[in-house]
Structure formats: C-alpha cells, structure tokens
Amino acid sequence: MQLLKEKHIAYVKSLDSHTDDYEYWLSEHLRLNGVYWGLTVLCILGSPETFDKDDVIAFVMSCWDDKYGGFAPFPRHDSHLLSTLSGLQILATLGGLDNVKKDQLKLSQCLKFISSNQLEDGSFQGDRFGEVDARFSYNALSCLSILGELTPEVVDPAVNFVLRCYNFDGGFGLSPGAESHASMAFTCLGALKITGKLHLLSPEQIDMIGWWLCERQLPEGGLNGRPSKLPDVCYSWWVLSSLAIIGKLEWIDYEKLTQFILSCQDEKRGGISDRPNNEADVFHTVFGVAGLSLLGYKDLVPVDPTYCMPYSITATFQKYGLY
Amino acid sequence: MLSPERRPSVAERRPSLYMYQQPNSITVPHLAGIEDPLPETTPEKVDVLIVGTGIVESMLAAALAWQGSSVLHIDSNDYYGDTSATMTVDQVKRWVERIHQGLVPCYSDAKLYVSNSIHPNGKYISKDFGIDLSPKILFSKSDLLSILVKSRVYQYLEFQSLSTFHTYENDSFEKLTNTKQEIFTDQNLPLMTKRNIMKFIKFVLEWEAHPEIWEPYADRTLMELLVEKFKLEKPQVFELMFSIGLCYNIDAKIPGSLQRIRRYLSSYDVYGPFPVMYSKYGGAGEISQGFCRSAAVAGATYKLNERLLSFDPNTKVATFQDGSKVSVEEKVVISPTQASEYSKNVPAQKYEVHRLTCVVEKDCTEWFAEGESAAVIVFPPQSLKSGNKQVVQAFILGSNSECCPRGTSIWYLSSTEQGPRAEMDLDAALEAMEMSILRESDQDIAADDDLVQMAADGHAAVINSVKLGKSFKEYISREKVQFLFKLYYTQYTATPAFDVVNPTFFDTGAQISGKLIPGASDNGCLYTAMPSSEISYDEVVSAAKVLYEKIVGSDDDFFDIDFEDEDEVANNEQSKLSYENAIEDDDDDVGGADRDIEMQDETSEFVGEMEL
C-alpha cells in the first residue's frame, strides 16, 4: 500500500467545512491544536500553501487571551499551555512569530503566563487550576524554546521534575509515581532534549528506555502505549520520536510499522485512523504522517522528532545548553 | 383460550406499559395477540404456517415476522412452549397422562411422583413451580444472546448469573479452577501444572490459529491431546472435558470439543465474572414466549388449542381440526410433537435423552456461589457407582430463579446413555447429590475439627471451597432429602449428542425424492428438530437459521431489524443488558446504604464503557 498524499491533503482541507456537524461545534476546545495538526500534515506532505497563511495567522491571533496571556484553543476560550504551544507552533511554521515576539505586551504576558504556571517542585500546571502533568512541562519548555526565552530559573527545576517521572521499567509517567505511558516518553525525553539535558540519563537508563520503547511493537507491526494494549497510530509517533531522540530508532522494525500506518488510511476520504477500518481524524493523521517521515518514507519533508515540526522550521529555535 | 391453571406469562410479568420513567428506560412494545384476547378466526392467507411454539419455532416465527412474512403460529396445547415449555405441577400431570395415552409423540416412559405437600390446600401449590421440559443455560458469548440483544427480545426477560460448575470425582464435588486468577492463586497446584493449564487455556481460545497443535490429534480424542500434548493430569482433564466443555464421554473428538471448551472460557467476564446465565421464571419456555411476543408485535397471528389436520401441497391449503382452513403461500413448518394424524414425513428420532427432574425441600445454597441461585454439577464417566459410561449432567435451580418457592430447589438431571442403563445412571447421580447435600447442610458438621479452621480474626472459616471436598463414603446421614416432585421421562431426538443440527434433518422423505407419499397428511411440510441433550442453547439459533434459509432463500437478513430509535438505544444496549443481568442480586453488600446505591449504579454504568 502507498501513502495517499493527495487524499490526505484533501482531507485536511475539508476539515474546516464541517460547520454543519454538531461535533464540529463540540470540539472548539481543540481547534487550535487541530489547526496545528492539520498544518503540520500539510507541511510534511509538502503542501503548506493549502491553508491561506494570513487567514490562519489571523485566526491564531484571535485566540489570544488578553486576560491571562497565552493562546486559547478558540476565540473567547481561556488560554492553556496546550493551546499556547499549538499557537506558537503555527506562528513559527507560517513565519508569524513576530506577532508575539515583537509585541512587547504580548511577549511579556505570554512569558508570564508560562512561568506563573510553574510550581515549586518544577512541574507545570496547564492553567491556574492545578492539573499537573509532564505534558505541560513539555509544552512550557517547547514554548520558551520557540520564543528563545529558556532560562536556568525555569529550566533547572523543570528538568528536575521531568527526571522524577522516569520509571523502573524504562518508561515515563505523567507525574512521579505514575505508570509509564508512551506519550510521556515523548514529552519527557522531548523536554530533556529541548533543554540539552539528555546526558542526565545514564547510558544504562537510555538502554532501558530503548528496551521499553521497542517492546511496544506488536507482531502486526503497530505500536502500543503500554503493555497488553492494542496498537494505535498515535503511538507510532510517541514511541518513534522517543527512540529518535535517544538515537535508537532502528530498534524497531521500520517496514512492519510503515505497513501498519498505511493500513490505517481511509482510502476513500483520506485521513488516518488509530487502527485499520476506524474513523480517521486529524490527530492520527499528523502522527501517522510524521511517523512515516521519521521512518524515511519517500518524498516526505523531514520531521524534527523533538518538536514534531519540519526541521527547516525548528532549525531557528533556541538551542539551550549548547554553550 | 389459555390454559386454566398456568404460570404468569412473559406478557403479564412485563406488561407493555410505559411505566419505567427513568431515562433510557426500556419500552416494551405493545402486545398484539398475546396480551389481548387471542383472535377467534384465522386469516385466509398467510406466507408461513408454523405449528408448535417451542423455542426454535418461536424464534423462526419472530425472524420471519420481522422480515415481513405473514405468519400464522399455532399450538395444539393450551399453553406456549411445546417441547420447551415451562409447566406447573398440574400441567406436568396432564402432560404425563397424555404421554401414557400415546398422545405426545417423541416422549415415552414418563413416571411421575408428586408429594402431598403440593396440593391446593397444602404447603405448596402447583403453580409455585415452573418445571422446564428442556432445561437450558445461556453462555454469555453465544449466538442466542446476540440474537436476544439484536431483536430486543431480552427486554421481555430477566437473567441471572451462574458461575459454579462442580465436577464429581472420588465421591466428592470439586469446584472448578479455571480462571487465570484461580490458577495463579491456588496454593495447591504444582507450578508446572499451572503452566500447563494456562497454556491450554490460551491455546483453546484461539485454537483455529494453531492447527499445528491440534491437527495431529484430529482423528484422536480430546483426552489424548490434553494428556500427551499438554501433559495435564486426570483431575484437570476431567474438569476441562466434562465441566468446562460439557462433553458426554471420554471419546470426545477434536476439534468439536475444543470449540465447546472455548465457548465456556470466552464467555467468562463478558457481562461479569461468570460464564453462564439463565433466564428467570423458566428457561427455554420463557425465551420461547419472548420470541412469540416479538413475533406478535411484528404482526404474526397466534392461536392456541389449534391442531393441524392436513396440508395439501397442490392447493397449498392447510386444514385445522376446528374446520377452518388457511392458504399457505410459502411453507408449513411443524414440530414433530404436533405432527398431524397420517403424517408420514416426520424424520426418525433415533436418539434417546433421559431426564430426571426433581424438586427437593432444600435450598441447596451450599452449591451456589454467593449471590447466585444456580449451579451445574457434572458426573464424569465412571464416577458413579452405576459405572456410568456417559456423563450425567445436573442443573440446579434455587428459589431466586422464581421457578420454585423458598426453601426448595429444582434438580434437572440428564443422560445421553441409551436404553435402560440410563435410569440407573440417573438414580446413582441423584443418590450422590442427595448424600452430598445432606452432609453439607448438616448442622453438626461445624463441630468437626478436620473441616473447620479458625481464621486469624477468630471467626470459624471453612477450609476449601466446600465441606464436601472430603469424601463422604463413611458419612451416614441422619435425615433424608424430602422430594416434593420426581419426574422421569425419555425424550427422542434426531440430533445426536454433541452434534449441531444438521441441515439435512429438515429434508423430509418427500423433499429428497421429490415425490409425495400417497395418503400422507404432511407432504411438502418441513419439520423442526426436537431439542437434543445439549444443555446450552447453542443448537437453537442454527436450527432456526437453517429453517429460515429454507423458507426465505438466504439467512442474510435473519433478525436484521431496523428499530426506529436506533440512535438512542444502540449505544446503551450493552450497558443495559449488563445492568439487568449482573447487578440483579447484588443488593446486600456491606457499607452505608446511601453509598451502596450510588456505587451500584456506578458499577453498572461503567460496564458499558469498558474496553474489552
């Protein structure tokens, strides 16, 4: 089976035309993330111009939260670290970062929003209501890296917390003591990579991480997120990017995973689903396509495993810790 | 006219009122023809005439009615159910008399004892009891269950769980060790035995994918596979073959027997920690009525007390005993027990099933799991003093099944042994059960130090699962089990034990040869199969489907029903079913009352969300 590039481009393009579906309205809280996923699919497929650049930037800026700083997922919603990262990623991809970086008020509000959500133990809450999760550590550090504003005051405690999420089995949990989950391997290793702190993991730990990650591959080729779970296309990203970050990508079978991702395509309407014959969505589409890019699938734009964005864009981000 | 003395019908128990006001409540459709008085006239023309309201005929009637065929469904009895009926004691008495008079084909040698305690002025009355003619259990993962859900017939029914299967060996009952948990935590099983059982369980769950394991044994027996390939020892082999697989003798063949073992194991934890359910108020009889009711909702016409006299395949006219006639466009389907006089096409019923049904004045809770009211006991070959060659299966129902009053229970024993030996086996099994229940329920037994241990907290705790873990060879009981009811009978069937229904059973002589038998009153008719010895409902769906295909041409749209409120209901189907089944008896837990109620519906509703 081949990658149905044109279908996927058409699929992503069609996403914003579903305004007469009730579900579309119910998913406003994910809209900015959705735009980032869609845009990244298009970038990796080499068709970023499918979206109107100015329209998208205008939409992103309309999600700005004047009260607390940062981006909300949708106009009038509240900002959150999850959507703030998506907003910055989109702006970076479309060359619109100056909308924040060159706007002193917005920049300071944004930095304040991020740093005010860091807690005493170095962890981050997603917004002012106290939910702590290693995902938010990644969001915060990635945002600061995109803005070129990483500082030791934020980084050191943050890294300390992320290291505490490491588990005995070689995986990472969403907080210290929580069960290992493939998505947390990505957020934690990504956070360490962004901050140049991967060396804080011992070679034995790196080997153990590689072991846990490569055991995610199931005989049918797909990867699961935890032991005894079903394979899912999004884990091909979480696991692959993690393996790429620690330089052990080849510890899984490329060919079988490629076939698994391709088998999850909707051949009629485009898009990729979690497992074969399920309903496709843009979330699994981006992680499927990004996974294929990491696997070296032909004619795809190379993806940076740390940021899940094309290398051409992340090359401009701050390289912290590389003195 | 309905039977004068009878148990409440499904329709009476769950009337079609919109009284359940809670959200997502079940709406029981209105009951044309069953709640309302039965029509006195028959239609002039129908697509299909079905004679006999046993479970197969009833499911067929519902399937055809929903498919759009017009159906006339009659029964010569004054009650629903035919070979699957659930009867009161008085109804059984009349039925036995009719067998003696030779009026009930396919049954013989009926012997009945009824105690004086069952009497209009006695301690019990006739309709306190619901006696099944073909007692059955329902596997949680089975064709019938999915049809019940799809057709929504389950809404008329209530199910209870059954998780205890005992194997009788060396004069004692052993409880099954068959879940991963039991195997893992059992301190007595040797490590390699644990491994071997687990290996087999894993294999059998996907045996088709591993022909390299079973194909070398394809012409041999399950026993040989278990002993040679999986190195299992006799207790485990017997459990797997006879209790889990419900096989009938040591010659059980592969792969049929693997399928049967898998049926049990894959049914575990579908709706809860039990593999099997049974329907409350009566088994196959209750489900037959459910399908009849569904058929009636879809427009089928019902008539009881109606007997088919003859069918003329040329004019396509069926004539009834009351003189009325109906023109049948498609097919006439007849239960062998209701074949018309001068019928010559009834398939030969070559196999005997021997049954012994008792009601005893003991609640028998010793045999049930906590919160349950039923159990299965299996007597493997050579385990009884009669030296039985075939298994004796016993299905025990307690009073929570609402089939018998408090303080009593019903014991259904059956054997596939042919000829007079069968009754000896049944008697031997009955005696073993009697001894066991007496010993177990003996008050004095608690004084026996061997059987009772003090737990750490000072409470007396019974070791082992059952006191009967110990042989009761030397045990002499002080009392006797009081029998309220005892019924022996032999039933004949065309389906050999262990087989599913073979489509050719339905091809009568006339159809095979293409010639009509002169003078026969049933030329061109189809006959349904008599129930076999099978204790599960497995044969029912396949039998109904085969007939459906013969009538409609294909079984593609068998119960392909498009209900209007699909959207709302489809999502809740699973959870509702589980709620009704699994939580039913769960009302006496510890803790504050308030919290319990909350916890209960929490559990029940989460069930639907579960990732299986």
Added chain:
Amino acid sequence: MHGVKRRQWTKDQLKQKKEKDRMKIDVYSSLVNSTLDRRDKNDHSLTALEDTTKLLDMNPEFNTMWNYRRDIIAKLKTELPLQFWDKELKFIMVQLKKFPKVYWIWNHRIWVLNNYPGSPASVWERELDIVSALLEVDARNFHGWHYRRMVVGKLENITGKSMDAGELAYASKKINNNISNFSAWHQRVQLIDRMFANGEIEDRKEFMEKEINYLTNAMFTDAEDQSVWFYINWFVNYPLVQSILGKEQYIRFLESMTTNILMINDDDIEFSGSDNSWCLKILLVIEQRQKELSPGFESHSVQYLEKLVVMDPLRKNRYLHLLSKQ
C-alpha cells in the same frame, strides 16, 4: 477518535443527521454565547452556574466552561450550602461515567474535593470507594490509578497514617485478578520501594522470600506476559534484594530463577519447537548480575542473543547492539 469504527453514511442518513444537528447547533451555540457574555460581565450568580451545568452536560470537554464554573463556585463559596458540594460531586460523576477518560472532568473533581468545606476524611474515603469501583470495570485506566494515588496521598495527609500496606494488598488483589495488569504491577513496585524506605516492613527477609515465591508463581502462570517479566527485571536489579538476602542467598536466588526459567523455556521448546523470547531476555538480565557477582561466571548471553536475533526480528537491532557489547 480512538476505537471508533469507520462508518459509511448513506445520503439519507447524512441528511437526517444534518437536520438534527442544525437544531442542536442552534441551541448549543446560543447558550455558549450567552454564557460567555455572562462571564465577560463577571456574572457569578447561581443562574450563571446553572448555565454552565447545562453546557457541560452537553459538552463536558469544554474546559473554559469548567474554569468559569470554578470561578463562580469560588466566589459563592461562603454562601453555598453543604449539599451543594455533594450535588456537584454527583454531577461530575454523571459526566465521568459517560467519559471516564476525559482529563478535564477528573481535574474538576479533584478541585471540588480540595475546596470541599473542611475537606473531611470521609469525603476522601468515599472517593477511594468510587475509584475502586471504576478500576473494577477498567483495571488499566491510568486516570483511575493516578487519581487513586492522589486520593490516598490526601488521606494520608489528613490522617497522618501511611496506607501503604492496604494499598499493597489492593495491588495484589488486582494482580491476582489479572496477572497481565501492568498498572497494578507498577503500583506494587512503587509501594514496596516506599515501604522499605519508610521502614514499614517488619521482617524484611521474610517479605523478600514471599515476593520471590509470588513472582515465581506468576512466571509459571503466564510466561508470555511482559508485565510479569518487567516486574522480575525490576526485582532482580532492586538493590535491596541483595542487601536483605545477603550475597550468598542472592546468588542462590539468581540460580534458582535461572533453573526455573530454563525449565519453562525447555517446556516451550518441547511444546512448540522454539525458545520463549522473554525467558531469554530475562536470563540475559540475570546473567548480567551473576557476572558482576562471580568473576568466573560462565555466560551464555552470546548464545541467547544470537537466538533472539533470529526469533524476535522486530527487535533484532537491540540484540545486535547488546551483542556488540559482549
């Protein structure tokens, strides 16, 4: 969308759905707008609270609405009767039952419990029962396990008493229930480690011996299951095992593990004609320890790795990497 089967809609179905949706959208979006208007006017009334209830009932993933709801509750806190809090918990439970995997709802529940007047132990104890019921249904729900750890932590804070022993019994129960429940094995590791660290285990040696018995049983019950093997990998490398058993007994433990694992592996070879890859993977781990402890140890690791390269091709490169280090 996870686990939603792809569905082909017919034209008619689509038309019907669109019609239904149009009505739903109208109701929903006008309520969204009016409620956000209220928020912008700093309306912290009960009516506003009621509006958020309606909206969250329609869409429990609308986190901005949860935020507004919390702001209202925080403002009204002193006026709200005690029943309000229980009602709020019930409301959340209804949403959780529908969406047991939505982060926002779990998050709101914790917030409400933290703000519950007095935050009494009884409220948190009830939470423990609720989370047990949830894990009864989905024993691998990691939200559930995470939540359980938070609730237990809170209770320990309130009562000043460790609940580790009880929680270990709970984890064991979950493992006994399903030996493949890695969430419970994970919890077992957390608890054992903490109990040793806090001196909560009286007879340390007996505890270790029991644990060895437990994992041996598990290994024989299911030798295919990676949960058990990951646990064994942890246990073999757990520094306290050696320090409590003493070097001699620890070496004997490693030897008996090797014997048992080889027995399982031989049994698999006899049964299916090939080695059990998990047996080999864990033998490698055990040999590593043995090599460190006994300098003259005769290793079979190269042989195991060469077998694994062939048997488990998906992970072939990991074995080649390990071979290169031998």
